[in-house]
Amino acid sequence: MLNTEQHIDSLIIGQGLAGSILAWQLMQCGQQVIVVADQSAASASRVAAGLFNPVTGKRLLLQADAETVIPAALSFYDQLEQRFKQQFFHNKEMLRILRSEKECDIFNQRSQDSAYAPYLGDSCATPALLKAEHGIFVQCKTGYLDTNALLDCMKALFVAHKSYIESCFRHDDLVMKEAMVSWHGINARRVIFCEGFMATNNPWFNWLPFQPAKGEILSFTSDQQLPEQIINAGKWLLPVSDGSYKTGATYDHNLSNIEPSNACKSELIDGLQHLLKSPLNFKLVDHQAGVRPNTRDKQPFIGTHPSHPQLAIFNGFGSKGSMLIPYYAERFVHHLSDGSAIPEEADISRIRYD
Ligand SMILES: Cc1cc2nc3c(=O)[nH]c(=O)nc-3n(C[C@H](O)[C@H](O)[C@H](O)COP(=O)(O)OP(=O)(O)OC[C@H]3O[C@@H](n4cnc5c(N)ncnc54)[C@H](O)[C@@H]3O)c2cc1C
Incomplete structure (x- = not known):
């Protein structure tokens, strides 16, 4: 722990x-961040497949503000890659994969809607x-984020900038002062909680x-030639760049146990086999569980x-962190710098606080 007092933003x-992503964007604006x-605690980001999919669910719903959110994310990842x-x-x-006649009807309706045109291909x-059985169509502007590679690079950068402390933050250790906070000799204008579901x-x-919502994912290898695209039928199959595959994900609001379970493993293997015409030979290489901050x-x-303007939160990205976080981080950084509005749908002032 640090011996001398430090002053940061x-x-x-x-x-x-x-x-x-928030820390990186604040640093890009010249803010001092720690x-x-x-790392020993649960992290959804370390488990997530990082799927990036603008049109989701049985009703094939387009992400709100897709025309803003998606370019913001893609340009952010491009900037990081450089x-x-x-x-x-x-x-x-x-x-x-369309799973029923009803889904076919919805697909036909969406195909007529010009807002969907950039995201829906043909049957x-x-x-x-x-x-x-019911047909299949192409989705565009999809892909996946290698979340672990990104987090490892970010961590190395924070360490190099002396902006990283490996520690379990205990809320009791935070000292509230006039218009700032203090924690183990660090005085900060604010603390921003990005604790995932632990919030x-x-x-x-x-x-x-x-x-x-708890979710589980399997990683496996197979000597069979599987499609090179992401296959999505509720449960999905993702070919990863190292030649392995992932399949997922389960969904459960019961958090009594957040470890991987045999029941979910069977559910995922059944779901995978259900996508395919004949049984798949595969070798399981990993089975992970995480909790989405829905x-x-x-x-x-x-x-x-x-009541405490020196305390802030940046959280609640549910199952869509890879698509949403870059855009909302940018908007939050603007808010913190010049007071510009947080997008209304995400601003916690929409929730009543007693
Ligand atoms: C099975 C599964 C599949 C998913 N698939 C996808 C997908 O395909 N596409 C997609 O976009 N999203 C997916 N998600 C969702 C995605 O993981 C989240 O939207 C995103 O990662 C949330 O990021 P976060 O930083 O808010 O939370 P987290 O990744 O959970 O990070 C919170 C971090 O805070 C740390 N922390 C908490 N409390 C403390 C403390 N007191 N002191 C210090 N550190 C603390 C935790 O250790 C953790 O590292 C999936 C999630 C799961 C579980």
Whole structure:
């Protein structure tokens, strides 16, 4: 721990995608930042497949403000790739399998809607190995983010800038002062909590209606030639750049146990086999579980505490962190720098605080 007092702009708690991307963007604006991270604790970002998909769910819903959010994310990852000389975002076409007549009708409706035009391709022939009774179509502007590569590079950069402390932040250790906070000799104008689902234990922000959802993912190798696109039929199959595959994900609001379970492993293997015409030979290489920081109204939680302006939160990115975080980090950095508005749908002032 540090011996002398330090004065910084922002103390950031958590080095998942939210804490890392926000810290990086603040640093780009010349702010002094320290990231406090407990790498031994659960991190959704370390488990996530990083899928990037603008049109999701049974109703094929287009991400709100897709025309702003998606370019912001892609240009951000491009900027990082140039800085680190490493690829993080992998463009990859997605084949969406339609699972019922109802989904076919929805696809036909969406195809007529000009807002969907950049994201929905045509119906296509079913690749030999796949089962697709009701048809299949191409989704565009899809891919995946290599979250672990990105987080490792970010951590190395924070360490090099002496902006990283490996520690479990205890909320009791934070000293509130006039218009600032102090923690172990570090005086900061603000602390920004990016704790993922663990924000539910944060004494200042536990009034926010989080609805965390556990999820599990399998990684495997196979000597069979699987499609090179991402296959999505609710459960998905992702060919990863190292030649292995991932399949996921389960979804469960019961957090009594956040470890990988045999029941979910079976669910994922069944889901994978269900995509294919014949049984797959595969070798399981990993089985991970994580908790998504979902919120009840499915919108992020961003803003400063109603009674303590030196405390802020940047969280609630649910199942879409890789697509949403760069855009909202940019908007939050503007807010912190010049007071410009946080996007209304994400501003925590929408939630009543008693
Ligand atoms: C199974 C699964 C699949 C997913 N698939 C996708 C996907 O395909 N695409 C997608 O975009 N998103 C996906 N997600 C969601 C994605 O992981 C999240 O949206 C995103 O990673 C959230 O990032 P975060 O930084 O808010 O949270 P986290 O990644 O959980 O980071 C929070 C960090 O804060 C740290 N922390 C918490 N409390 C403290 C403390 N007191 N002191 C120090 N450190 C602390 C934790 O250790 C953690 O590292 C998936 C999630 C799961 C679980």
